[in-house]
Amino acid sequence: MGKTVTEKILDDHLVEGDLEPGEEIGIEIDQVLTQDTTGTLVWLQFEALGLDNVQTELAAQYCDHQTYQFDFKNTDDHRFLRSAAGTFGAYFSRPGNGICHNVHRENFAAPGKTLLGSDSHTPTPGGLGQLAIGSGGLDVAVAMGGGAYYIEMPEVVEVRLEGELPEWGTAKDIILEMLRRLSVKGGVGKIFEYTGPGVESLSAPERMTITNMGTELGATSSIFPADEQTKDYLNRVGRGEEYDPLQPDDDADYHDSITIDLSDLEPLIAEPSMPDNVVPVREAAGADVDQVMVGSCTNGAYEDILPVAKMLEGRSINLSTEMIVAPGSKKASEMLAREGWTAELMAAGVNFSEATCGACIGIGHVPGSDSISLRTFNRNFEGRSGIEDDNVYLCSPEVAAASALAGEIVDPRDLDEDLEDPGFEMPDSFEGAEHDIIDPDEAVDDDLIKGPNIGDVPLKDPLGADIEGSTLLRMGDNITTDHIIPATQDILMYRSNIPKLSEFTLSRVDDTFADRALNADGGFLVAGENYGQGSSREHAALCPMFLGIEGVLAQSFARIHKANLFNFGVLPLEIEEDAYENIDQGDDIEVVDNVADAVRSGKEEFTIRVNDDWEATGVLDASERERDILAAGGKLSYVKQQHEDGG
Ligand code: F3S
Incomplete structure (x- = not known):
């Protein structure tokens, strides 16, 4: 059986598992990127791992999200990031030098390589034939330390492009058409791989507009083959030697296939307030x-x-x-x-x-x-x-x-007869801003510089035999990561100061929670369905952990948040509706029977004793690796232990 481009790259980087959709696989990471709002925590976690140097081929730290230094905390963050890049061996892109995905594609992205980034639009260089995936910051820190990245093998879906774009048709209209057809949930658990004769007519930058916005489909990644267009772009950015052709085999087997005839497209627009509210511009x-x-x-x-x-x-x-x-x-x-x-x-x-x-x-x-x-x-x-x-x-x-x-x-077709489609054009070479990326060999700092707003990453003790505490907060259904840790501007500046940031934990649900949790001796959160939906924000697990939360009892969990709870050593147990209905805020909870050993041994059902009066069952749905991480007190402790053991 022939292979897709995705399978070829994964095969080259596979360290664990089989390429079967739904199976957990571990892959080696060649490049990592991180940006300013997620990067501070990434480097604090890397420091906590006790490693001296970045182990991947390349790591790049960008300052792009909050570059206006309107508060000393932003400036301190930027200086800390520069010092971390210098100390541990990463490239540092200065504030104002540009958005991580744009600067990365100009300087580092290369076909056939894997890239992991702590930003959701990391898949952008898929347009150059790179397999690029966005993840939480801790996964990036671990990958920088040489650890594999684990993920459920996605389904690889072919998007076959026929024909060529008409006048005024653009790459943006191709991805808007995908959103119109598939919706913002249409790519969950999938990698979209673009094929067909229409691919040849698209330049690499046009392809990267499409792979960038594949994130809005919920896709794990999007990718194009590496061909003459890729070679042309790499030549223009002065990195022609990094070209490596990459095509799917003729008999490659895709899980599903979608066809778009480019010549049928017209200018499209997404109306407020979802990227998939797409209509022809003429309708709006x-x-x-x-x-x-x-x-x-x-x-x-x-x-x-x-x-x-x-x-x-x-x-x-x-x-x-x-x-x-x-x-x-x-x-x-x-x-x-x-x-x-x-x-x-x-x-x-x-x-x-x-x-x-x-x-x-x-x-x-x-x-x-x-x-x-x-x-x-x-x-x-x-x-x-x-x-x-x-x-x-x-x-x-x-x-x-x-x-x-x-x-x-x-x-634009209706504006003015004299207005001509300007078409798509690339410069012969991309030259400029040569002074704005600091090479690790020319590092300005070789010591970490931490301003008063930058703290350490809290570590959790390994799981004990019994876990007990009070129900510190009982919540309803669909609690989002925004409820748990809001992302507003006044709070964003505390992302490298966990004690301060934790003061805002769940404040949108109950503004006494953080205080009560800090003063309690351990405790639990109780919630209904779909707890933790929304972004991949790891602070939504880290801050409750910092406040002493030992476990979350919920009717169901959002997938990424549950993974984050494992990563920070917080026990996520699923409970039945009956149990949820009968637990009140303030009730005493005890998870009994040698929890640490039971987690490690693969036990799925745990006894939860409530007020020493009645019992419920909590179900732990976790892979063997996730169980080991949980028992160790979280991924940092787990990986640190592996390094100390020489594993
Ligand atoms: Fe930045 Fe917006 Fe892209 S926040 S990384 S420009 S999606």
Whole structure:
């Protein structure tokens, strides 16, 4: 049986398991990336592992999410990250040098390699034939220490592209079409592998717009073959020697197959407030637009901004509309400036932002209340722009530019007969921002620099024989990671200060919880269905652990959060509805019968004694590896032990 591109890369990196969908596999990681809001914890965890140096081929630390140093805590975080990169041997990309995915693809991404990153859009370099996956920070820290990355083998789904894009059709319309068809849940447990004759017509940057936004489908990753287009891009960024051709075998076997005829596509737009609310632009046309933003890791490249500059050259944007260009990398900014395009855009009425995530997560350029913002970004969840009653639409740079000219949403085909499709063009070479990545060999610091806001990572003791404590909080169904640890700007700055951050734990449910938990001698959380849904945020497990939470009893758990509970040594037990209904806040809970040994031995059912009066059953659904991690007190202790044992 022939192999897919995904299977070829996984085969080359497999250290444990079989490539059967649903089976747990362990893979070797070649490259890691991390960014500023997740990176501080990653390095604190790496330090706690007791290792001297990064063990992967390459590690890169970016400062992109919060680059405006409006508080000393942000600046201290950046300085700590620079010192960690210098101390442990990672590249350091300075604040303002650009968004991790853009800078990584320009400098490091390579076909056939594996990449693990503590950011959900890590799959971006799949457009260069790299197998790239986003994960929690602890997995990244462990991979940097040379440990394997474990994941359930996803289904590999073929996306067959036929034909070529029509005039005004763009790569953004291809991924919006995928979202229109499959929805934001359509990629869960899947890797989308692009094949077919339409692939050849797409340049590597266009492919990376698609792989970037594959994350919005919920996919584990997305990938293209490595071919002449890949080679062409690598030559232009000055890394031609890293080209390694990679194609699926003719008889490769895919789990499923989807076909898109590119010639059928037209300009599309995602309406508020979900990336899969996709309609033709013509259906949304006519709505007044207050703000237009071109940028982000999806459409912030030089090649994305160039068509906008060509469309606006010699024209002026509508007086009722504000337009901001936020390049994805400083290299893109510098190239646009050197070629005179920055001046053309400014003359048309455009303002420029530094190369940062910024507005994508509500930091700067927050839209006016109940106004329309048209963005080339990848997400438009309600409130993400920084205001609850936002109306954010997602579209291609070409639709954004046309709408800025019109002052209303418009399909560029309907705007003006003289407006020509600028087409897609790449520069001969990418040159600029040469001074903004610090090579590990030229490290500025070789000691960690921790400001007062940067603390240590708390470690948990190994599981004991009996676990007991009070029910510190009883919650309902669908508690999200946002409920557990909010991600608002005033709290974000404490992500490297766990004691301080923990004060906000579950404050949206009960603002006395953190205080009560700290003063109690261990305790439990009780919840209904789907506890921990939402993001992969590991602080949602780490902070309760810091406050002394020993276990969570819930009717069901969200998958990633449950994995995070294992990683931080918190016992997740599933309970029946009856038991949930009968446990009250304040009840004493005891999990009995030599818990540590039982967890290790594979026991699934545990006795829970409530108020020394009645008993319920808690079910532990965990792999052998997860049981060992839990019994050790969490993944840090587990991996540390393995290193000490020479394993
Ligand atoms: Fe940054 Fe937004 Fe991408 S936060 S990494 S630009 S999705």
